[in-house]
Amino acid sequence: MDATFFMNVISAGLLTGLVYGLMALGLSVIFGVMRVVNFAHGDMMVVAMYAAFLLYTKLGISPVPALPLVAGLLFVMGYLLQRLLINRFLGATEHIQFLLLLSLAIIITNIVLMVFGPDARNIQLDASFESYSLGPLILDKVRVIAAFTAGGVAMLLWAFFRYTTTGTAIRACADNPVGARVVGLDVEKLYAVTFGIGAACVGAAGCLLLLLVDVHPHLSSDYTLLGFIIVILGGLGSLGGALLGGILVGLSEALSGVLISPSLKSMFSFGLLILVLLLRPQGILGKKP
Amino acid sequence: MSLLHDRRAQLLLGLLALMALVPLAAGDYLLSILITVLIQAYLGMSWNVMMGFAGQFSLGHALYVGLGAYAGGALFVHYGTPPWIGAIAGMAVSVLAGTVIGTLGFRFKVMGVYFALLTIAFAEFTRVLFDHWGWVGASSGLFLPPAANASADNLWLLRGSATMFYYVALGMTVAAFWFSRALLMRRIGYYWQAIREDQDAADALGIDVFRTKMIAVLISAAMTSLGGVFLAFFNNNLYPESIFSMHRSIELILGTIIGGIGTLFGPILGAVVLTALGEGLTILGAHIGIDGVKQIAYGICLMLILILKPGGLWPWLRSRLGLAGGTR
Amino acid sequence: MSDNATSLSASKSTISRRQFTAATAAGALAASLPLRSARAATPLKLGVLLPRSGHLALIGQACQRGAEIGLPMLRDMGYSVELMNADTESNPDVGRTQAEKLIREGANMLMGCFDSATTLAVAGVAEQKGVPFVVNIASEPKLTEQGFKYVFRNFPSAGMLGKGGLLLYKDIFAATGVTPKTAVLLHINDSFGMAMLGGINALMPKLDMPFTIVETIAYDPKARDLSIEVSKAKAAKADLVMTVTRLNDAILLVREMVKQQVETMGIISPGAPGMYDKQFFKALGKYAEYCTTNVPWFDPTQDMAKTLEKTFEKAFPEESCDLNVGFTFEAVLIAADAHKRAGSNDPQALSAEAKPVFPMPPFKGRT
Numbered sequence: 001m002d003a004t005f006f007m008n009v010i011s012a013g014l015l016t017g018l019v020y021g022l023m024a025l026g027l028s029v030i031f032g033v034m035r036v037v038n039f040a041h042g043d044m045m046v047v048a049m050y051a052a053f054l055l056y057t058k059l060g061i062s063p064v065p066a067l068p069l070v071a072g073l074l075f076v077m078g079y080l081l082q083r084l085l086i087n088r089f090l091g092a093t094e095h096i097q098f099l100l101l102l103s104l105a106i107i108i109t110n111i112v113l114m115v116f117g118p119d120a121r122n123i124q125l126d127a128s129f130e131s132y133s134l135g136p137l138i139l140d141k142v143r144v145i146a147a148f149t150a151g152g153v154a155m156l157l158w159a160f161f162r163y164t165t166t167g168t169a170i171r172a173c174a175d176n177p178v179g180a181r182v183v184g185l186d187v188e189k190l191y192a193v194t195f196g197i198g199a200a201c202v203g204a205a206g207c208l209l210l211l212l213v214d215v216h217p218h219l220s221s222d223y224t225l226l227g228f229i230i231v232i233l234g235g236l237g238s239l240g241g242a243l244l245g246g247i248l249v250g251l252s253e254a255l256s257g258v259l260i261s262p263s264l265k266s267m268f269s270f271g272l273l274i275l276v277l278l279l280r281p282q283g284i285l286g287k288k289p
Numbered sequence: 290m291s292l293l294h295d296r297r298a299q300l301l302l303g304l305l306a307l308m309a310l311v312p313l314a315a316g317d318y319l320l321s322i323l324i325t326v327l328i329q330a331y332l333g334m335s336w337n338v339m340m341g342f343a344g345q346f347s348l349g350h351a352l353y354v355g356l357g358a359y360a361g362g363a364l365f366v367h368y369g370t371p372p373w374i375g376a377i378a379g380m381a382v383s384v385l386a387g388t389v390i391g392t393l394g395f396r397f398k399v400m401g402v403y404f405a406l407l408t409i410a411f412a413e414f415t416r417v418l419f420d421h422w423g424w425v426g427a428s429s430g431l432f433l434p435p436a437a438n439a440s441a442d443n444l445w446l447l448r449g450s451a452t453m454f455y456y457v458a459l460g461m462t463v464a465a466f467w468f469s470r471a472l473l474m475r476r477i478g479y480y481w482q483a484i485r486e487d488q489d490a491a492d493a494l495g496i497d498v499f500r501t502k503m504i505a506v507l508i509s510a511a512m513t514s515l516g517g518v519f520l521a522f523f524n525n526n527l528y529p530e531s532i533f534s535m536h537r538s539i540e541l542i543l544g545t546i547i548g549g550i551g552t553l554f555g556p557i558l559g560a561v562v563l564t565a566l567g568e569g570l571t572i573l574g575a576h577i578g579i580d581g582v583k584q585i586a587y588g589i590c591l592m593l594i595l596i597l598k599p600g601g602l603w604p605w606l607r608s609r610l611g612l613a614g615g616t617r
Numbered sequence: 618m619s620d621n622a623t624s625l626s627a628s629k630s631t632i633s634r635r636q637f638t639a640a641t642a643a644g645a646l647a648a649s650l651p652l653r654s655a656r657a658a659t660p661l662k663l664g665v666l667l668p669r670s671g672h673l674a675l676i677g678q679a680c681q682r683g684a685e686i687g688l689p690m691l692r693d694m695g696y697s698v699e700l701m702n703a704d705t706e707s708n709p710d711v712g713r714t715q716a717e718k719l720i721r722e723g724a725n726m727l728m729g730c731f732d733s734a735t736t737l738a739v740a741g742v743a744e745q746k747g748v749p750f751v752v753n754i755a756s757e758p759k760l761t762e763q764g765f766k767y768v769f770r771n772f773p774s775a776g777m778l779g780k781g782g783l784l785l786y787k788d789i790f791a792a793t794g795v796t797p798k799t800a801v802l803l804h805i806n807d808s809f810g811m812a813m814l815g816g817i818n819a820l821m822p823k824l825d826m827p828f829t830i831v832e833t834i835a836y837d838p839k840a841r842d843l844s845i846e847v848s849k850a851k852a853a854k855a856d857l858v859m860t861v862t863r864l865n866d867a868i869l870l871v872r873e874m875v876k877q878q879v880e881t882m883g884i885i886s887p888g889a890p891g892m893y894d895k896q897f898f899k900a901l902g903k904y905a906e907y908c909t910t911n912v913p914w915f916d917p918t919q920d921m922a923k924t925l926e927k928t929f930e931k932a933f934p935e936e937s938c939d940l941n942v943g944f945t946f947e948a949v950l951i952a953a954d955a956h957k958r959a960g961s962n963d964p965q966a967l968s969a970e971a972k973p974v975f976p977m978p979p980f981k982g983r984t
Binding site: 005008009012013016110113117118119120122124128129130131138140141212213214216217218222226253254257258261262263264265266 | 670671672674675677678806834835836837839840841842843844845846848849852864865868869872875876877878896900902904
Binding site: 085102113264271274 | 397401403536547579580587592595
């Protein structure tokens with residue numbers, strides 16, 4: 001195994017990690033503001049992937065241009081879910097919230113199963129089999145596209161929270177919900193917007209992931225778990241942390257796969273999670289609670 | 290208060306007598322459903338000690354189920370060790386695992402959702418580990434040889450008919466119920482509840498919070514692993530991907546949350562309700578004939594129960610039956 | 618279809634290059650079964666237990682199609698079968714209670730369940746109740762090593778799959794005139810993958826294969842992408858890539874190999890599913906052509922197989938009439954045939970008549 005081999009592996013790990021990171025961003029946003037752990041996260045992503053699949057097969061819109069559409073759809077879905085269902089459970093204990101979102105996940109997974117059937121679906125773009133060659137380095141084209149789009153979406157999100165009034169108001173809610181109410185902010189509405197934004201991130205990530213993996217209804221629980229590992233690593237509620245966590249998971253999977261055994265690689269992600277939980281429970285970039 | 294004069298105790302004894310007589314009348318279908326109910330209730334009660342009594346949220350109890358199942362199963366396959374001896378080994382391993390998780394979690398102040406995720410991480414870590422461990426069959430699974438004579442019940446080796454397994458499961462459930470009740474009535478039970486309600490206040494009162502929480506984890510781990518031994522001998526085959534799966538951890542806690550967390554009878558009621566719901570919806574789903582309808586209806590029912598009775602069904606039913614007051 | 622050719626040949630292994638063309642079909646026919654003229658008075662109630670929801674829904678629903686599509690054909694052939702369908706939800710516990718329920722509701726025989734854990738749970742019930750149980754697909758060798766009296770299987774075990782697969786390699790090498798010296802083996806790390814690996818490792822020296830396996834790479838069944846696995850395989854610089862896959866991972870693997878520009882003499886699967894599926898061709902397009910696989914298949918030259926394929930094509934133009942469909946259809950056929958010859962629904966008679974189909978006839982390679 002020579003240096004170019006490792007460079008190839010590391011770059012693949014980095015690129016995949018960025019997309020993982022984008023997927024986890026939504027989870028992080030929702031938890032950071034509302035303290036709700038979204039156990040239906042992976043299911044929302046599967047919905048997004050099927051939406052992108054339909055847009056491509058029925059209307060010929062490929063996933064990257066379809067991204068705003070799918071994100072918009074997921075925003076509406078998230079907004080309504082928060083307004084109609086999750087809002088009344090905001091103060092509930094963790095296990096009740098967990099069970100609520102779990103039952104939501106069961107419902108979504110099986111609706112998807114009923115509508116689309118159990119087969120794995122994928123889309124074929126011309127780029128699907130192409131790769132860039134940079135000297136000895138071979139970079140998978142769709143992975144590069146997905147990773148850069150993921151980075152772009154993350155920047156947009158950061159700018160939203162930093163520079164817009166709504167973004168600032170949401171941050172105020174996250175820091176002090178009571179105070180936010182006192183100064184006259186419509187906290188319920190802001191929460192719904194936040195849930196919508198979280199869902200929209202998941203939607204964006206779903207579009208990009210469709211370029212990399214095939215979608216089937218039972219993909220969801222794996223991605224929910226993966227999302228959790230990433231946000232805990234990076235720090236729940238931290239945007240940069242989610243991206244960093246994604247990259248860390250991507251890299252650790254790549255390196256452990258090469259150095260030890262690929263079938264053991266998920267063990268290393270969990271090992272990393274345990275380590276971070278113990279040494280820095282708030283995550284690498286998380287704020288102290 | 291004497292047990293026999295308590296209305297609740299009378300009801301319980303009546304129910305127990307009924308359950309003991311069931312195999313005389315029930316067919317194998319009903320029996321196999323009841324075994325499912327009992328084992329679910331047993332595992333739910335084991336989890337309840339940690340979550341319901343002491344307030345420590347574990348989402349990785351499949352870890353202890355799997356450790357018990359593999360300890361009992363592998364010792365039996367390799368050395369012919371009887372399951373009851375294997376169970377001791379299983380409990381020892383589970384207690385050890387519980388010690389590691391509890392110590393790390395509590396010492397490093399990992400709490401709430403974070404603690405739950407820590408338990409998932411350990412369970413998944415162990416799953417992948419067992420997938421690669423040849424002595425227990427790795428991912429090809431471990432198979433317990435079936436009894437040479439299927440009709441002869443051997444309680445010592447746990448080889449025999451469904452009726453025998455039914456009584457074993459019933460015995461385990463009754464013992465767990467009695468044990469949970471005894472725990473709650475003791476000082477440790479009150480300490481746990483104090484910690485569950487307000488850990489800082491409990492600490493201020495001079496309760497050794499770390500030690501008290503650890504005891505809950507260890508008892509819960511040991512009880513759960515015994516359930517794992519039962520599952521290994523009842524199913525006769527073990528695969529890491531199913532015994533350690535997160536799906537199992539979730540299934541294990543559903544009944545208790547639905548029935549009423551922290552109550553004695555909640556896990557039993559929850560197991561009965563969920564199994565009945567599952568079977569009922571299966572029949573309904575078979576009539577409709579679309580795959581997945583059953584699970585959608587199941588999810589909606591779970592959600593409805595949560596919205597209508599967030600505290601669980603048993604506290605509500607208890608007051609309807611006029612059994613309110615006193616202990617749980 | 619005449620009455621004396623009752624068995625759809627279960628165990629032919631055909632080698633595929635894109636489509637399973639009749640030209641590659643093996644000549645062997647499963648032994649024709651002697652027929653008694655006895656007619657059963659009441660139809661056979663066959664309990665069908667398949668994972669139609671849950672994580673195995675994909676395969677379970679394919680099997681279900683196989684069970685149902687053949688019913689009119691079986692009726693034309695003079696069999697009387699009624700299916701009692703149950704969904705195991707990919708969960709052994711559900712499988713067990715559903716089996717009990719089907720038996721209570723009068724199932725004379727059971728058929729299913731695809732995955733080994735559920736199949737074993739149902740086998741326990743069948744054995745205890747003395748109800749014959751035909752296993753459609755489950756390659757777990759332990760299944761028939763347990764000494765069950767009422768359990769029958771038409772699907773080859775993993776060892777047989779591997780042996781048939783490896784033997785065909787030699788034919789391919791002879792036909793192409795190219796013989797690789799080294800190979801890398803990529804396999805899924807689940808019960809099926811491990812059983813196949815065991816079979817292949819045991820057979821390699823026995824069959825005196827011309828190449829050595831220089832590296833074995835196991836991957837997690839839950840793997841989301843296989844780029845690292847493929848990088849590792851590429852680094853091994855072997856002449857030949859051997860794969861033991863299921864469907865989704867087969868697609869991932871091949872796509873990744875194309876992207877990473879892996880140069881190899883060929884990708885050959887020694888008897889694992891994945892590369893024959895319609896999905897595989899749809900997903901990979903022209904790249905699917907570069908793969909060779911070899912799986913147990915129904916003999917496509919037989920009339921019955923042709924009828925089955927035609928009927929299937931009409932009913933499910935989107936789906937592929939694959940191994941799951943074929944073997945499930947055959948399992949129903951075995952049950953129906955046992956019932957017809959036994960002339961009753963008596964479990965003893967049924968299981969006595971179900972036996973001749975098992976053990977399955979040996980593998981035949983193409984010449």
